[in-house]
Amino acid sequence: MSLFVFLTIVQAIIAALLVTVILMQKSEGGGLGVGSGPAGFMSARGAADFMTRATSVLATLFVGLSIVLAALAVSASGTRKIDTSLARPAPVQPDPLSGGAVPNPSPNPAPAKPAPADPLKGAAKQ
Numbered sequence: 001m002s003l004f005v006f007l008t009i010v011q012a013i014i015a016a017l018l019v020t021v022i023l024m025q026k027s028e029g030g031g032l033g034v035g036s037g038p039a040g041f042m043s044a045r046g047a048a049d050f051m052t053r054a055t056s057v058l059a060t061l062f063v064g065l066s067i068v069l070a071a072l073a074v075s076a077s078g079t080r081k082i083d084t085s086l087a088r089p090a091p092v093q094p095d096p097l098s099g100g101a102v103p104n105p106s107p108n109p110a111p112a113k114p115a116p117a118d119p120l121k122g123a124a125k126q
Contacts, residue, residue, distance in 0.1 A: 004072050011065045018058040025051045 004069065004076065007065060007069055007072070011062065011069065014058055014062050014065065018055070018062055021051060021054045021058060025055070
């Protein structure tokens with residue numbers, strides 16, 4: 001098993017634990033302790049709470065592992081080249097003015113349409 005797969009499994013476990021710890025916390029209303037009592041997020045008791053510490057540790061591990069996995073993914077795919085085996089050169093058509101060849105701007109040019117007949121051509125003579 002490669003290191004990338006192992007770290008991905010560890011990150012999935014950390015994410016599941018993080019969700020569990022967040023859902024187990026007591027809802028006090030007012031995000032981040034705004035408007036709550038003295039036992040809110042910013043108080044000494046709230047900061048020392050086990051669930052708060054567990055959340056911050058798990059969140060730090062999750063973000064750090066995300067950065068490591070992104071760096072591993074870039075380094076693993078950085079050595080590959082784009083497959084150009086199916087690339088076709090642009091079709092070439094002769095240039096009527098210089099006699100040389102110029103690339104065709106469109107592979108299937110539309111045929112020139114004849115100008116439509118003027119429906120009012122003989123109307124003024126009546």
